Amino acid sequence: MTEPFHSAGLYTHSDHIDSWTVRSAKPLSYEVRICEDAFDLGSTALLEGAGTVTATGPLRRFVVIDEEVAALHGERIEKYFTHHGVDFRLHHVKADETVKNFDTAGKIVQALDAFGINRRQEPIIVIGGGVLMDIVGLVANLYRRGTPVLRVPTTLIGLVDAGVGVKTGVNFNGHKNRLGTYFATSLTLLDRSFLATVDRRHIANGLAEILKIALIKDRNLFALLEQHGDRLLETKFQGDAVSQGRVAAQVVQRAVHGMLEELQPNLWETELERVVDYGHTFSPTIEMRALPALLHGEAVCLDMALTTVVAERRGLVTAEQRERVLDVMRLLELPRWNPLLEASLLASALEETVRHRDGQQRLPLPVGIGDAVFVNDVSAEELAAAVDELRRADSRVPAATS
Incomplete structure (x- = not known):
């Protein structure tokens, strides 16, 4: 008779093995x-994890950089790597939603192959916005x-949203981030000084994701945006006075902390009710339909404006709170209305979201300012009524005639 055998981590019910269950856990x-x-030049944060030399020679780094960032900061970045004796290559990439696809990813892989790296000791470095970080x-x-x-x-948007989580992705078949993975970055360095060269519209774009955190979990952050949002936009988070510098730092810290507080217990999204999905129910469809006219944060803001009205109609938000929210959106120079907010498109977007959220809407709605609740019963008729009301609420768009 054959002796039974056992192995750590594998378990069978009998000597006749026809099934194995393998369990493993990898800490993150x-x-x-x-x-x-x-x-x-005195910082070595980007060189951490591999000492100053590899097993076969000096430190090597493959660096993927947004082409616009390279034009503005490339000389300083090259000087940094040269100062530390790093064998490096800067691979420039045009990065925006229109080229967030497998073709762009494939070109990066080709360049990476040409450079050649030790995948354990030579991490890839990515310098750019959220689109580029998702692709890389x-x-x-x-x-x-x-x-x-x-x-x-x-x-x-990279500092407070795309740069702090573990999701990666590219657009495919007309859908935003249809192909992607969960993959943790070893280190992310948040450096506000880069924002000094970002154009005003892209600062507003990032403020939309900060506003999202404020609306669903941090009323103190909302108050900061309400009081200082215009100066943050004007100064690009650099601060034109000591107090404004402190406000800029505090806003970034609160936004990042709020985001990480929500992400950390649910990095792989096993729980599909996520308050950080606020503003991301209708916006993926709106954004992809509008390309390249709308930026990501602008589409998110349209979603938030619409769902704020939905929440008010349900008695979750008061009329005064709705006006405060819409006023802050205007203060931050974010759109509150767009012709794409059309009932049939929104109903289609909601159907797509239901597929993404395992058969339920799981739609976060604000409760006052700084809290949220999930609902599963938003109807096409309710969306149509909210669209009409939002159109009337936005002073830049004339009321529809009967």
Whole structure:
């Protein structure tokens, strides 16, 4: 008779093995760090994890950089790597939603292959906005089944949203982020100084994601935006006085902390009711339909404006609170209305979201300012009525004639 055998981690019910259950757990840890100058010559944060030399020679880094960032900051970045004796290549990429696809990802892989890296000791570095970080995150996850990556976000939306989570992705078949993975970045350095060269519209774009956190979980953050939002936009989070500098730092810290507080217990989205999905029910469809006219944060703001009206109609938000929210959107120079807010498109977008959220709407709505609730019963008729009301509420759009 054959002797039974056992192996750690594998369990069978009898000597006749016809099934194995394999269980494993991999701990996850990554760091998001605020810094004043990621490329200060005295800083070695971007060189951490591999010492100063590899097993075969000097430190090597493959650096993917947004082409506009390279034009503005490339000389300083090159000086940083040269100062530290790094063998590096800067791979420039045009990065926006219109080229957030597999073709762009494939070109990065080709350049990465040409440079050649030790995937354990030589992390990829990405310097750019949320679109580029999403693409490079996907590349790093797929390349040899996992290559470390370090991020330096250079836009506000990158600092407070795209640069702090673990999702990667590219657009496909007309759908936003249809293909993607979960992949943790070893280190993200948040450096507000890059925002000084970001245009005003893209600062507003990032403020939309900060407003999202404020509306669903942080009324004190909302108060900061209500009081200082115009100056934050004007000064690009650099601060034109000591007090304004403190406000800028506090707004970024609260936004990042709020986002991470929600993401950390649910990184792989096993729980589909996520308050950080606020503003992301209708916006993916709106954004992709509008390309390239709308930025991501602008589409999110339209979604939030609409759902604020839905919430008011349900008695979750008062008329006064609705006006405060819409006024802050205007203060931040974000859109509250767009012709794409049409009932049939919104109903279609909601159907797509239901498929994405496992058969239920799981739609977060604001409760006052600073809290949220999930609903599963929003109807097409309710959306149509909210659209009409939002059109009337936006003073820039004339009321529809009967």
